Amino acid sequence: MPSTRFAPPTEVPGLAARRIAADILDGVLHKRRTLDEQLEGAAAHPALKALADRDRALMRRLVATILRRLGTLGHLLSRLLDRGVPTDAPRAQSALLIGAAQILWMDVPDHAAVDLSVRLVQSDRRAAKYAGLVNAVLRRCAREGQGLIDEVRSEALDIPPWLMARWTTHYGESTAKAMAAAIGHEPPLDLTVKVDAAHWAARLHGEALPTGTVRTALQGPIAMLPGFSEGRWWVQDAAAALPARLFGDLKGRRVADLCAAPGGKTAQLVLAGAEVTAIDRSPNRVARLRENLGRLSLDARALVADAVEWQDDAAGGGFDGVLVDAPCSATGTIRRHPDVAWLKQESDIVALTVLQSRLLQKAIALLKPGGTLVYCTCSLEPEEGERVVAALLASEAGVRRAPVSAAEIAGLEGIVTPAGELRTLPCHLPRDDPKLGGLDGFYAARLTKS
Known part of the structure; x- marks a missing residue:
């Protein structure tokens, strides 16, 4: 990690997952690195190995939620910040996105989302001066955020304009909006099974689609699900x-x-x-x-x-x-x-x-x-x-x-x-x-x- 970042003497539960989420967001938004290369393989974030499975799942869901709702989050923060998101400290931007996403779409208490985002900026020398700003903005988000989103509820916000324009041209406005709405939801887990889709659908608390795919809403480490290690199915x-x-x-x-x-x-x-x-x-x-x-x-x-x-x-x-x-x-x-x-x-x-x-x-x-x-x-x-x-x-x-x-x-x-x-x-x-x-x-x- 860059030398401007340092961990606090006593690690607060959940802060490590959010710190890694901030690093990965920075990789996508500012360094054009894919999620896959930052999450798996030789170039993966070095601190991932130390995360417990629960924290790793939280981190992944947090990053995915932010990227799915990035346009909406950008609009919201523009309404809550008089001078816009600070540009001289990427960690401050990440902390605002992480806090707002938890408040609006994740099962995290508002006070915990605010506190951990403030700690996130405090642990970065360039961003520490924005701790008060992050605290104030996220508290406003907890009070007013949902209302501000409802005012301009639009699936198109979360798709880059050039892409939404293409889909509207090729598929029509109503279909393009339906596509954007579907993309906004966390997808299920789909599995191709070697034999007996009905059995594995029941075993994995899912359903067998007409095509034979097994679809389930189960979450958690894939390798821990029944049938994975025995090679009964693949994602x-x-x-x-x-x-x-x-x-x-x-x-x-x-x-x-x-x-x-x-x-x-x-x-x-x-x-x-x-x-x-x-x-x-x-x-x-x-x-x-x-x-x-x-x-x-x-x-x-x-x-x-x-x-x-x-x-x-x-x-x-x-x-x-x-x-x-x-x-x-x-x-x-x-x-x-x-x-x-x-x-x-x-x-x-x-x-x-x-x-x-x-x-x-x-x-x-x-x-x-x-x-x-x-x-x-x-x-x-x-x-x-x-x-x-x-x-x-x-x-x-x-x-x-x-x-x-x-x-x-x-x-x-x-x-x-x-x-x-x-x-x-x-x-x-x-x-x-x-x-x-x-x-x-x-x-x-x-x-x-x-």
């Missing part, structure tokens, strides 16, 4: 589990999974009986894929390679199937990864479409005549989905679309487009309890090579 959003189902019968067929890590779709393909070659360019991500497959007792040929340049000497006449889960802006995953909304820029989309087109061309080259290609992205942007596939079909006479039927995806209403492609939105699969509804935004198309 995978219900929408992300759909593309691999589009291949149909895979028993004994050879399938290449490009950009495969962390391996959820690879596991589905292996479980369906395919002989899978999984490719990813990141050694760390391939190591994670192998680890995940090992826990699940599933076997695939996992290779570190750039999929665009990769040549498979063992391919023979080509693959029966190729799955391209292409790198994308990931705007469809904001409900689970709220940092994406604030890290991505509209200019990122253009550069990514070039890579997506190259991956599609490579996939066609790897595919044998009569084979099936499934292209998917976790993006809500048509440039990364519908338009990439349309351009391919216009330029490749030997490739055609194989339309998806509603029956193949358990009849889920509204997610099959008129062209026979999949398009899931965050507002799909609604429930009376919004914390049990929704899907990640996904696009998938099935193509065949003649």
Whole structure:
């Protein structure tokens, strides 16, 4: 940590979790670091290992809540601060966000939220002079905050304007607002099970969705849930589990999974009986894929390679199937990864479409005549989905679309487009309890090579 920060002589319970939350928020908002890299792996926050499971869960929920409600929090603080948020002490900004989020959306007593935020700024030399300000603003927030939010209640506040404008153009104003509202809720935990979804739904106090995904509202360390260590299931959003189902019968067929890590779709393909070659360019991500497959007792040929340049000497006449889960802006995953909304820029989309087109061309080259290609992205942007596939079909006479039927995806209403492609939105699969509804935004198309 920077030398300007120091811990108080006697650590107050809960302060360490909030200090780490402040560091991670600073990483996202000021250093453009993703949540994943700050929470897991070699670059994770060094103090995470010392946190108890309960404090770790609190920290993660706190950061996610702030990022989901960042626009609303910004509006609220602008009403409560005459001169705006201090710009010379990032810790003061983080303390205000952390305190306000707890007061408004989390089950934390107001006095504790205020006290811990004040202690947070007191423990930072640059921010300490703002302790009185933080105390006063958060006390006002406890009294007036909900009313100020109700005055301007708008789902659009928490989506960057450029992104909300795009969704309004592509999907219409009412759907865009419904998407933003769905993203504002903490999502459920979705699991793909190896066998007997009904059993695991009961065991995990959840429900089996029509597609076979088990959905539960359970929280806490994933590794502590029943069935994890035995490899009975893996975490995978219900929408992300759909593309691999589009291949149909895979028993004994050879399938290449490009950009495969962390391996959820690879596991589905292996479980369906395919002989899978999984490719990813990141050694760390391939190591994670192998680890995940090992826990699940599933076997695939996992290779570190750039999929665009990769040549498979063992391919023979080509693959029966190729799955391209292409790198994308990931705007469809904001409900689970709220940092994406604030890290991505509209200019990122253009550069990514070039890579997506190259991956599609490579996939066609790897595919044998009569084979099936499934292209998917976790993006809500048509440039990364519908338009990439349309351009391919216009330029490749030997490739055609194989339309998806509603029956193949358990009849889920509204997610099959008129062209026979999949398009899931965050507002799909609604429930009376919004914390049990929704899907990640996904696009998938099935193509065949003649």
